[in-house]
Amino acid sequence: MTDRIREFLRNRRDDGPIMVVDLEVVAENFTKFARALPDTRVFYAVKANPAPEILNLLAEMGSCFDCASVVEIEQAMATGASADRISFGNTIKKEKDIARALQYGVRLFAVDCEAEVEKIARQAEILGARDAKVFCRFLQDCEGAEWPLSRKFGCAAEMAPRVLEHAHRLGLQAYGLSFHVGSQQTNMGAWDAALTTASSIFATLAERGIELKMVNMGGGFPTRYLKDVPAAEAYGAAIFEALTKHFGNRLPETIIEPGRGMVGNAGIIESEVVLISKKSDEDEVRWVYLDIGKFHGLAETMDEAIRYPIRTERDGDAVAPCVLAGPTCDSVDVMYEKKPYDLPVSLSIGDKVLIEATGAYTTTYSTVGFNGFAPLASVCI
Template structure:
């Protein structure tokens, strides 16, 4: 099947015609994000084609723009939510509660009760305390337990904070049934921007063993939530989406045979990351000493205005300038705020054109995910990151 031209352009570091036109015509003086919602749709359709047996629950936290949610709603997507606020947003857009998962394992009891009252019946947990809250205020609901993963190979790991040890998860799922809940399945997340396809095989092998253990306790699990991990296109090469789908499909058939359970995937970055681009401006170019070969390039966007995933230089964005193709030199990149932590890249080897000047507009590619939602309300008086969906 031939790829769509828009998706191919994004993967090659080019912008779709819609994005090019919008950027060329923009009069904005502050940095902004623009998302081509058609690319989001293409990514969703491709994922459904490659993993037809998996139900998609879009991780709203990646980008909750109403235009994106409406498009995915019309395509039949389900939605993974992390808070009562995200659930409220879904309901306000006509998304029915049977298409919503309350996937955060850290929830206030009153928020669980509110969600249950609104009709949400699918909940995540990873501790006895959370399970007891669910049993008390969401009786009879389907629940799934998240297990710990090492997240090796992920550029944005999710280990330690979420999940519990497999043997504890098994005990909790037995307990869930005793408390009147429906122990539906097990979830895991191999880490955001996962680059090691073997991680799904390791995770599914562990989960299948838990299915067997729980059968011995007369608990018939029926679902595996494979989480996210699907990539956007940053600086490093990553496998194509087909390779991810094949790795997941192979792991499930290898460890479950023909008796496949229900499958859920929770893409966020993989759906919206490549659909967006941030336009920013060069504010200052300086050196730290005479004869210093490396320039410091300061942009009008930084860690506190949308680029939080540059923390520890984890996510390495591609940057396009009006002078690409000419001679380049090494740079450190930083944001505009009066905070010494607001350095984007100092250790990573970035080179930008020597012709770069103050006032030049630059594009930061594949920024459709985890940018607007990380932007501060007004640190140092800078406004939150503006967003457009086209």
């Protein structure tokens, strides 16, 4: 916790859970990514935390933006960022949204199949956007990631040349490739494996007369939860080594899309203990119910994939195992039961609990009024 967040919470009087983001930490993170890969453009993944204060700060620092919807594009452009600093990175887009993005001036689009290419080509022809660029996302092994990605996005690597050839034939610029090695990726070698595939696809298309120019290396950069993670500098060195190994002196343009790594460690949620109970007289494990749960910001506790650091005002006292659950009338609103947390035995109803490293994927995962509970409040300082 930073001194700025500590001071804010000390003076806070509002009721209910809140997530506090220290913008100075966000600025430090951006600088680290920019220095770690100085020849790579940083496209902040807006979905991680679209708070206007964060977007404005990053825009001022020179960041570009990876957007998943027209609303996110509008949020990025509200900072004053020009359209050439925006990528429509979702591979699943309505055709009317593609048209809107093109009208805004966005020219960089993700695809993973011929049908998506055809939607972009139709709208580019209608709107005269002959400079529209597409990059094809291919599937990549997410081994080593704490939050692995499914097969929802991306195509098999052997399909990518066909998808990009189709774009070329339809008058679009077959611009490059993208991949994602999984969120909270702690295996720095994951990028090497993906770049092996990317270089092979580059070579295949070059033989067919299509010169790709860009590799979008996605996100996956971790934030620290309960375990230490490598620094941005270490990832930068590993990625640059892999790029030079596979592309030699003809390095492509490169993009990274940090989200969690940009804002995760900048935020802390302050919550309150609503109830502490046991399920039987013989049960040694207590149930601690907080005023926040899976439906109000902590969706990434699903399957206990992300285990947040938790602090209480009674740290230092004797501890015992606890199941952590949320306040709603839904049986899945349980965060940690398979592997309970050790929390102070002296913890009491009404005590404050701090959930650290929650700056990413919390406010955006919060429901709008499920069970009548308000969405997670947030403030940037």
